[in-house]
Amino acid sequence: MEAILRDMTTTSSETRAFELLRDLIDAIRPRDVNDAQAAINGVQALTYLLEAHVEYRAALRAHLLHLLATRRQVSLYTDTGVFSNESFFSALVKRIGHRLLPPVFNPASLKDLFGAMFHRKNDYVWLEAIPREVWLDLGRSLHMGEETDQDSINQTRLQALEAAQVLSCRLSAIGVEPEIIQNHPDGDRFESPFVRQNVETLAYIEGYRQDMIEKRLPDEDVKPILVLLDQCEAFVSRVRKSAARNGVSVSLTYHLLRISQHIERLRTVLLLLDPASSPEKADLMIDAALTFVRAENRRYALRDVFAENTELLALQVTEHASHTGEHYIADTRAEWGAMFRSAAGAGFVVGFMALFKLLIGKAHLPMLLEALAFGLNYAFGFMLIHMLHCTVATKQPAMTAARIAGAIHQTTRQGKKSVQLDTLTELIVKVGRTQFVAILGNVVVAMPVALLIALAWKYGVGTPVIDADKADHLLHDLNPVASLALFHAAIAGVCLFLSGLISGYYDNKAIYNQIPQRIAALPWLNKLAGEARTFRIARYIENNLGALAGNFYFGMMLGVIGTIGVLLGLPIDIRHITFSSAYLSYSEVTYNFGLDWQVVLVSVAGIALIGLTNLLVSFSLALWVALRARRLSLVNARPLAGKLFRHFLSRPGDFFVPPQPVAEGEKQDAR
Numbered sequence: 001m002e003a004i005l006r007d008m009t010t011t012s013s014e015t016r017a018f019e020l021l022r023d024l025i026d027a028i029r030p031r032d033v034n035d036a037q038a039a040i041n042g043v044q045a046l047t048y049l050l051e052a053h054v055e056y057r058a059a060l061r062a063h064l065l066h067l068l069a070t071r072r073q074v075s076l077y078t079d080t081g082v083f084s085n086e087s088f089f090s091a092l093v094k095r096i097g098h099r100l101l102p103p104v105f106n107p108a109s110l111k112d113l114f115g116a117m118f119h120r121k122n123d124y125v126w127l128e129a130i131p132r133e134v135w136l137d138l139g140r141s142l143h144m145g146e147e148t149d150q151d152s153i154n155q156t157r158l159q160a161l162e163a164a165q166v167l168s169c170r171l172s173a174i175g176v177e178p179e180i181i182q183n184h185p186d187g188d189r190f191e192s193p194f195v196r197q198n199v200e201t202l203a204y205i206e207g208y209r210q211d212m213i214e215k216r217l218p219d220e221d222v223k224p225i226l227v228l229l230d231q232c233e234a235f236v237s238r239v240r241k242s243a244a245r246n247g248v249s250v251s252l253t254y255h256l257l258r259i260s261q262h263i264e265r266l267r268t269v270l271l272l273l274d275p276a277s278s279p280e281k282a283d284l285m286i287d288a289a290l291t292f293v294r295a296e297n298r299r300y301a302l303r304d305v306f307a308e309n310t311e312l313l314a315l316q317v318t319e320h321a322s323h324t325g326e327h328y329i330a331d332t333r334a335e336w337g338a339m340f341r342s343a344a345g346a347g348f349v350v351g352f353m354a355l356f357k358l359l360i361g362k363a364h365l366p367m368l369l370e371a372l373a374f375g376l377n378y379a380f381g382f383m384l385i386h387m388l389h390c391t392v393a394t395k396q397p398a399m400t401a402a403r404i405a406g407a408i409h410q411t412t413r414q415g416k417k418s419v420q421l422d423t424l425t426e427l428i429v430k431v432g433r434t435q436f437v438a439i440l441g442n443v444v445v446a447m448p449v450a451l452l453i454a455l456a457w458k459y460g461v462g463t464p465v466i467d468a469d470k471a472d473h474l475l476h477d478l479n480p481v482a483s484l485a486l487f488h489a490a491i492a493g494v495c496l497f498l499s500g501l502i503s504g505y506y507d508n509k510a511i512y513n514q515i516p517q518r519i520a521a522l523p524w525l526n527k528l529a530g531e532a533r534t535f536r537i538a539r540y541i542e543n544n545l546g547a548l549a550g551n552f553y554f555g556m557m558l559g560v561i562g563t564i565g566v567l568l569g570l571p572i573d574i575r576h577i578t579f580s581s582a583y584l585s586y587s588e589v590t591y592n593f594g595l596d597w598q599v600v601l602v603s604v605a606g607i608a609l610i611g612l613t614n615l616l617v618s619f620s621l622a623l624w625v626a627l628r629a630r631r632l633s634l635v636n637a638r639p640l641a642g643k644l645f646r647h648f649l650s651r652p653g654d655f656f657v658p659p660q661p662v663a664e665g666e667k668q669d670a671r
Helices: 001-010 011-030 034-051 054-069 074-079 088-100 110-117 125-130 132-140 150-175 178-182 195-212 223-246 250-273 280-296 300-308 309-327 332-363 367-387 393-413 419-462 466-478 483-514 516-518 525-531 531-568 577-590 597-627 639-650 664-670
Strands: none
Touching: 001 011, 001 034, 001 054, 001 125, 011 110, 034 125, 034 132, 054 110, 054 132, 054 150, 074 110, 074 150, 074 250, 088 300, 110 280, 110 525, 125 280, 132 280, 150 195, 150 223, 150 250, 178 250, 178 367, 195 223, 195 250, 223 250, 250 280, 250 419, 332 367, 332 419, 332 577, 367 531, 393 483, 393 577, 393 597, 419 577, 419 597, 466 483, 466 577, 466 597, 483 516, 483 531, 483 597, 516 531, 525 531, 577 597
């Protein structure tokens, strides 16, 4: 490190400024980016050398100021860490393209030089681990007031003014986007703060430049612009609240994100330009530098684009799924019994769906037509189950996980941790017993219904629905050891999870695009069906579009995945607990109730494990997405494990059957 500083004292800043600064950063960088102490030691060693040697800090100042004065800085301030004027999908494609074929390095751009100095993809890790006090000590050790090159500083200020102008103009343009105005409760009632901040900023920049031309200290006041930026943030907050009620789109989320980024960056640039001295400036410079490093290190990261741009949309999708999940939670014994009856109705329909699936397989249709027929059988069957107000047990986890995440989100904003844990424990116990009775209703009805259908078919047609080879194949698929049953059950769990997201997405889409209102206003439908019936149709679509869409896509996924596996030569397929139980009944009739008890036992165990895998995979994925959408993690739910375990030891029956309601007199005695 000292050798590099010594080279700076003997080398002109016009020849090797970039190379020497890059070497200095390489010397400070720890071998292990997670070794915070090594990073701190490196910065402190540089601070000591600069304080101890006047010539070292003078040379480092000269190289830094020369690099700032001779390179284009505007793009570093306006583009680094800020999304450009393009759609979410365009940004995604652009990042993929840049990862495959990085853009050409431009030595005249400070942005490119900055990225080349911090060229390791995880440099931001060790830089952010260094305490603020250590960075402030390093800044003081430079003694920027000693023999400062005023021309270089003025050149930097001019480029910062240009960056402020670009940011302000972009902010005003995004703020008046039609989608932003339409989603603001009073969008057309008041003058836009985005336009007014642009007027104030341009006036500020012009006055600042004039002061610099006349070589006097700028005395422009930045406070009015900061007030307007606060108003812009309040505007964005109102749009987000409106979106929570009326739905959201990817493009609206992208606009809101870009507005927030531009407000934050413009505020930083203006505060750094403000001639009034402030102790906050040093902190702002540190924060800006760390932001630039992180952005440059992760400029090709696809995960960041997804995480930042879909956050609000994911929250809305899981919120809608959460509201749907409330219908899948039984509080009382009456609701528990109603859930059993609802699940039994679904089991009855599944018995016939399994029959149609087996008959389609016997038809030996062309592969793609067979996949389409399988998918439509599942899709229309699941949609019919929903329209009959019945319940498929495995559809519950994707909905109830969002409900649990919503409960965590609501209670963590309160201060009572014990109440939070108790409430969440009771909610999860309710979800568990509702899930248990739903599975029970599906299976105990699907199996006998399938058995009766198989017997009726055998005695009516003269032959079983399936032959012995097909029965052997179905029984083999139920064996959790000899087949890939659990892997295929996990794939079905992923499909269940996706169907939950699709349901929430279409519910959000119906609200955001005002689909029910537009249907109710269709002239030809009103003329054909009448206003009252049209209104009922619109209301039904408003309340059921998401569920119908989720069931349709879920069915199509179940139908085509096996064919996709055959076409690709991959061992992928699906296993669903309710259909698996029906297939066992069809196989039993084929063998005229002559299956070995060991085969039946293994098949029943396989059905149970398939159901458990269906539930665990779909629930885990749905809970993870719901927590991420609320900026939470599984750590927030970790204390629940102990509560649930103690509850199970003390009252295990609560996980299967709701407790008897406590009479009023018993409540008073308990008090």
